[in-house]
Amino acid sequence: MRDVAIIGAGIGSRWGKYSGSLIEMMAKASLSAIDDAGTDEIDAVFVANMGAGRINNQTALGSALIDYLNLFPAVGASIENGPASGATAARIGYMAIASGVHDVVMITGGEKMRVAPGPVVTDFVATMAHPEAEYIHGITFPSLGAFLARLYFEKYGVTSEDLARVAIKNHQNGLKNPHAHIQQKITMEGILTSREAKLNNPMIADPLHLYDMCPVSDGSASLILCSMDKVQEFERTPIIKFAGTGQGMDTMAVHEREDPTFLKAVKIASDQAFKMAGLTREDIDLAEIHDAFEILELAELESAGFYERGKSHLSIREGETELLGKFPVNTSGGLKARGHPVGATGVAQLCELVWQLRGEAGERQVPNDPKHGYAVNFGGFGNNVVSTILSRITG
Amino acid sequence: MSEHIPFGYKCLNCGKLHYPKHGRCLQCKHREFEKVPVSSEGTLITFTQLKAPPSGIESRSLFLGVIDLGDVRYTGQIEVESIDSLHIGMKLVATWKQVRTIDNRSIYGFVWGPP
Numbered sequence: 199m200r201d202v203a204i205i206g207a208g209i210g211s212r213w214g215k216y217s218g219s220l221i222e223m224m225a226k227a228s229l230s231a232i233d234d235a236g237t238d239e240i241d242a243v244f245v246a247n248m249g250a251g252r253i254n255n256q257t258a259l260g261s262a263l264i265d266y267l268n269l270f271p272a273v274g275a276s277i278e279n280g281p282a283s284g285a286t287a288a289r290i291g292y293m294a295i296a297s298g299v300h301d302v303v304m305i306t307g308g309e310k311m312r313v314a315p316g317p318v319v320t321d322f323v324a325t326m327a328h329p330e331a332e333y334i335h336g337i338t339f340p341s342l343g344a345f346l347a348r349l350y351f352e353k354y355g356v357t358s359e360d361l362a363r364v365a366i367k368n369h370q371n372g373l374k375n376p377h378a379h380i381q382q383k384i385t386m387e388g389i390l391t392s393r394e395a396k397l398n399n400p401m402i403a404d405p406l407h408l409y410d411m412c413p414v415s416d417g418s419a420s421l422i423l424c425s426m427d428k429v430q431e432f433e434r435t436p437i438i439k440f441a442g443t444g445q446g447m448d449t450m451a452v453h454e455r456e457d458p459t460f461l462k463a464v465k466i467a468s469d470q471a472f473k474m475a476g477l478t479r480e481d482i483d484l485a486e487i488h489d490a491f492e493i494l495e496l497a498e499l500e501s502a503g504f505y506e507r508g509k510s511h512l513s514i515r516e517g518e519t520e521l522l523g524k525f526p527v528n529t530s531g532g533l534k535a536r537g538h539p540v541g542a543t544g545v546a547q548l549c550e551l552v553w554q555l556r557g558e559a560g561e562r563q564v565p566n567d568p569k570h571g572y573a574v575n576f577g578g579f580g581n582n583v584v585s586t587i588l589s590r591i592t593g
Numbered sequence: 594m595s596e597h598i599p600f601g602y603k604c605l606n607c608g609k610l611h612y613p614k615h616g617r618c619l620q621c622k623h624r625e626f627e628k629v630p631v632s633s634e635g636t637l638i639t640f641t642q643l644k645a646p647p648s649g650i651e652s653r654s655l656f657l658g659v660i661d662l663g664d665v666r667y668t669g670q671i672e673v674e675s676i677d678s679l680h681i682g683m684k685l686v687a688t689w690k691q692v693r694t695i696d697n698r699s700i701y702g703f704v705w706g707p708p
Contacts (some may be wrong), residue, residue, distance in 0.1 A: 321647035331613040335669045335692050335699050336643070336650045339667075340656050344641035352681055404642040404676055451613055453659045453666040458639070 199296045202440040204428045204588065205551040206235025206304075206422030213379040213417030213537040215312050220247075220254050221266050221428065224418045225306035227542075228267060231420035232306065237432055239420070241300035242465040243274035245306035246287035247541035249322050252474060253314050269372045272304075280326045282577025284315060284419070284544020285584035289443045291423045300505040301425045306419035307546070309539035319414050323540070326578050328451040340411055342452055343491035344403035350493055351405060354508035361410045362390045363514045364492040368528050371521055374562035377546075379415045379537030410492045415537030419546035435592055438552050441570070442477070442587035444470025450581050461501035464574055467585035468502040471572070479503050482587070483568035484549035484554055485525070487588025488576035489532040498574050499527065502585065526564045529554060544575035548586060555590040597689040599633055599703055601665040602626040612665035615694055633687045635660040635667070635707065642676040649693045660685050660705055672706040 210226025231342065232238050233271065245259040254493040256262065260274030279286040284307035291303040311319055320338050327333045327342070329502060350356040372378035389409045399407045429437055446466025449455055455462070472478065485504070489495035496510040504525070505513060513519050519527035530550040531534045552573035553559045568590075575584045601610040607622035610631065617624055640658035656671040656679065670692055673679055685705040694700040 272679070315648075316645065317648040320645060321649060324643075324647050328613055330667050334695070335657065335702055336646055336655050337668060338643060338645070338647050340645065341641050341643045344643070345639040345657075347640045348641065348681070359649075400644070401642070402645050404644075406641075449619070451668065453638075453668045454613075454619070468613060556665060 200298060201426035202295045203424050204438045204440060204548070204552050205423055205424045205429060205434040206231040206232050207420070207552040209377045209546060209549055212227055212377050213415045213539060216310060216416035219420050220256060220308060220310040221251045221259070222268035222304050223310060223416065223569045224259070224263055225267055227308065228263065228304060228306045228421040229377045231422050235422035235432060235434055237302065237422070237583055238269065240272045240302050240304045242294055243269060243272050243304045243306065244287040244291050245274065245276045246283035246305065246311060246545060247276055247281050248278055248280055249309065249540070252322055253319070255274045255312055262373050263568040264271040273443055275530055276578030279582060280577040281488070281538070281540045282544055282575045282582055282584050283541045285547070285575030285586055286544070287447065287571065288421060288423070288545060288548055288586065292440050292443055292570065295423055295425050301428050303423045304420060305423065305545055306418065307542035307544060309532050309541040310416045311414050311539055312416050316414070317341050318373050331451040331453070339490065339579060340403040340406060340480065343411060343493060344406045345452065346497060347405050347491070347493040350497065353459060354511070356493070356496065358390060358405060358407070360496070360514055361492040361510040362386055364489065364495050365389070365409045365534055366533040367514065367520055368489065368534040371529050371562055372531025374560070375531045375536060378531040378535045379413055379417065380531070380535045383424070384409060406491060412490050412533035417537050417539035417542045417546070417547050420544045421545055436556055437592045438555055439589045441589040442471035444468060444474065444585045446470070446583050448581045450578065452579055458525045459497065460507070461497055461583070463580050463583035464498050464501035464585070465503065467583045468574065471585040471587045475589065477570060477587060481570050482572045483566070484529055484564050484571050485527050486530060486550050486573040487527055487532065488543070488572070488574050489528060489534050490538055490576065492534065494576060495527065495532065498576065502574055521562060521564060529559065529562050529564055544584065547575060548571040548588065551588045555588060598630045599662060599667060599687050600628050601631045603629045610664040612667060622674055628653050631665055631672045633661040635685055637679065637681055637683045639665070639681065640671065649695050658705065667703060669702060670704045672704055
């Protein structure tokens with residue numbers, strides 16, 4: 199197996215609402231990554247997307263992107279794995295290079311979700327749930343997030359204030375990210391404790407409020423992966439190594455899990471990634487965590503092994519996961535502030551790690567020369583999870 | 594067996610009960626199952642009041658929960674007046690009702706309520 203480097207990362211335009219076509223939006227991110235890498239000699243393109251066939255009436259996006267950008271003779275395909283499509287496409291790109299099939303692979307994730315009314319988008323995302331046991335009953339992803347939050351409140355003493363603290367932190371980071379969909383400072387008073395809070399922050403799925411969950415976004419992100427034995431040809435330093443990748447599965451119906459508060463697939467994916475990278479949790483300098491709901495940031499940090507079970511909310515109370523804290527989490531703003539165009543999220547998480555490890559993250563750069571970054575991209579409601587570790591090996 | 598009683602799928606090799614259906618047993622990977630009735634009464638494990646229902650649900654708010662029937666669990670709608678009527682550990686019983694529409698088709702399932 200060959201080692202793999204990331205030589206290009208790009209998010210073409212600010213996330214939120216994009217007025218052009220899905221392919222144009224993905225092309226912007228792709229060109230940004232191509233320019234960053236300094237090469238357009240790409241062997242293969244894997245496009246991560248969940249729902250263009252349903253909400254944008256377009257399929258076969260890999261072919262479409264290659265055609266639009268004249269990347270011929272590159273070959274391509276679309277990868278669909280729900281909200282974990284992005285990291286899954288990156289993992290498949292890694293495999294394609296490690297195996298020796300390709301030398302340079304572009305991964306582009308994109309989703310254009312704001313074309314449909316809210317209830318239709320909610321229903322589209324809910325189609326990932328179990329069709330008979332969950333979906334037909336009106337189960338949506340916010341309701342699954344609410345089930346988890348209520349169990350955490352009951353079992354571990356997590357509170358609405360803790361979830362608000364996660365949201366406030368991620369909004370604070372998002373203010374420093376020019377690509378973030380939501381660039382808005384929020385306060386505990388404004389979203390939870392004042393009289394106006396009920397209007398500002400209505401209950402969506404009790405006990406989850408509007409600000410306990412990510413927005414619906416348009417957005418795209420792109421990476422260029424390259425075989426380590428070819429990386430010297432591109433003069434893109436410091437070199438970022440695709441050091442570890444893991445993928446874990448769990449039952450599709452959440453109620454079939456023995457302990458619904460433990461995200462087994464996150465543990466499996468993380469253990470694999472750490473084993474492959476030869477690192478421990480203590481080696482990780484920063485993390486991008488899939489906070490589609492703020493409760494998930496807390497639960498994933500525990501299931502990934504960074505905190506003891508039921509203890510991660512203490513870290514947010516103590517400021518440990520803030521930008522200048524001991525262990526910065528979601529420096530990009532996370533899904534909460536950067537946004538969550540589902541196919542793009544896992545790719546954007548890795549873009550953020552690349553920029554942080556290179557020291558190119560601007561105002562939100564974490565101090566102390568970070569060397570290793572971790573990301574978790576959470577598919578379904580935790581039934582298909584991909585974890586990735588990136589490491590800076592030069593510079 | 595009536596469709597209108599909660600049921601599970603019992604593995605004909607190891608006896609494990611499943612809901613929903615699987616093609617192979619989650620415990621022993623056996624492929625044959627028998628559809629068997631399970632209790633119509635269960636215990637609420639977790640719940641929510643969803644105020645942003647998906648398309649296909651006509652009401653503006655929906656009570657949803659996970660109900661433990663002993664051998665299997667169900668996820669479904671709960672009929673109560675207010676979220677204050679719900680608490681973890683309360684008893685709920687199943688009735689068979691329309692739960693939503695999909696592409697203008699009426700979809701039926703188990704709806705849960707206090708005994």
